[in-house]
């Protein structure tokens with residue numbers, strides 16, 4: 001780190017050093033910190049725009065609060081890179097998301113300043129409230145702060161937590177970091193409400209005094225246009241947050257460090273649930289990111305001097321295969337509707353949202369609701385396609401059972417990011433879906449092994465009248481261009497990819513390719529099982545009769561997964577054959593390069609051979 005470029009930052013090895021600085025030096029710290037993020041993340045990739053927006057907030061929080069004794073909980077944690085830099089991890093930032101490098105999000109094992117492991121949205125208020133209640137019980141005078149974005153605030157858990165907090169006298173501070181963006185544009189009534197709130201508060205000259213913590217708040221010039229849009233005929237009631245029982249403060253400019261510092265200093269003195277609404281800009285300080293925060297939400301390595309991210313024709317990802325399928329099928333069938341819980345880009349519903357805006361629903365970061373609203377749509381004869389990441393569907397598990405499967409409703413789940421996801425690590429791996437889906441009655445589950453199978457599985461799922469899941473991995477497959485014509489698979493039928501002898505590898509989804517590599521060397525048979533449920537029982541029987549050993553392989557937890565389904569079938573049908581199950585072991589798999597991770601967890605062609 002150069003002392004010329006970062007004269008203050010290079011000495012901040014922890015917030016203790018930050019707190020030794022004069023207040024007047026903090027703007028310089030913020031500038032250096034922002035520059036450091038740009039310089040570093042452009043070289044290693046990672047979450048980018050959100051962190052640029054929280055630079056001043058991070059400096060102010062660590063300056064005003066006695067961290068780590070005071071607790072800061074970052075919601076999701078993708079905006080916590082500045083926090084990592086100020087809390088002793090400055091020089092490791094360049095390793096973030098890489099194998100053995102810094103974790104992508106805060107995690108308790110990495111630093112005492114990371115008070116709670118995050119990654120999934122909308123947990124911060126519950127966690128901070130738990131900490132605040134514990135402090136009360138333990139007689140500790142401790143501040144507990146949750147920092148939550150306007151996107152994360154759309155998640156139901158945030159409201160469950162506020163509802164509870166308001167019923168306590170816990171000393172919790174909720175900071176709403178409002179940048180009017182989720183990954184894509186934020187959506188929904190709450191988002192509109194926040195815009196109105198900003199507008200109204202800007203014009204409101206006379207505020208209730210006394211209980212409020214804010215003094216000398218400067219009008220925010222960029223509120224003006226939003227204000228004018230929303231002011232007509234508006235009455236200013238107490239805010240929703242006040243009605244819930246919080247002491248609402250704000251809105252203030254989250255990039256105005258002196259105001260932030262003053263406000264936090266004042267709020268610190270107040271007791272009970274406090275709410276501070278700050279307004280920031282996603283991508284702040286790096287113009288291309290300010291102009292296109294969606295593209296700069298998460299970035300690959302890029303040249304910061306160039307105003308565009310690296311482009312070039314890339315092979316299609318599984319998400320792209322899904323996006324194309326959805327548009328094609330929606331053209332043929334007007335009952336088809338697409339649902340996403342705030343992952344338009346990641347799940348690739350971009351073209352669908354443009355071509356079929358009336359049939360496209362971004363429901364916010366609300367997976368539970370995404371599942372049940374799909375159920376409601378199905379009740380009325382539409383054909384909902386719920387596009388969801390495997391890891392986030394964990395949020396909608398009861399809804400899947402109670403609202404969809406129990407009523408045998410016709411919903412197609414396009415489950416993306418099944419298996420290891422790489423840089424996002426343990427919080428985002430789709431390691432459990434085959435286990436948690438296959439025990440649900442009525443579910444049909446498919447695991448396509450390449451891009452064409454993916455398209456045809458989606459079509460098969462579309463034709464099937466009941467709850468059905470097609471589960472595919474992050475990124476590209478083997479680069480196969482899928483056939484445009486649709487050819488549905490018979491339900492519950494796999495296929496033999498290669499005939500060998502003695503050993504049969506029963507492979508699911510992404511692992512079919514790995515199985516083929518191993519089979520070449522050991523002359524094994526490979527079955528692309530395709531269906532986790534119903535299993536191709538006839539195929540299993542035939543293979544058992546003609547082979548001496550089975551190896552099952554899947555990119556899912558071994559426990560309860562597809563291999564377990566085969567074990568159960570063999571056991572219940574008195575079929576005697578030696579079986580080895582390969583899959584994700586019984587531990588959380590960290591972030592990093594997926595090839596390396598597969599080696600570490602024993603899911604390579606060599607591991608198949610070794611397992612004999």
Ligand SMILES: Cc1ncc(C[n+]2csc(CCOP(=O)(O)OP(=O)(O)O)c2C)c(N)n1
Nearest residue numbers: 050119120121149150151152181182183342
């Ligand atoms: C349960 C869950 N669903 C979806 C996501 C994916 N996700 C990560 S960040 C994000 C947007 C968050 O928006 P906001 O809280 O406003 O933060 P900002 O990026 O604007 O700072 C989404 C949808 C997630 N992490 N967790």
Ligand SMILES: CC(=O)[C@@H](O)[C@H](O)COP(=O)(O)O
Nearest residue numbers: 076078119298346421424474
């Ligand atoms: C923080 C978060 O949850 C998202 O930003 C996630 O990292 C996106 O993952 P993909 O890159 O796989 O879409």
Ligand SMILES: [Mg+2]
Nearest residue numbers: 149150151181
């Ligand atoms: Mg936001």
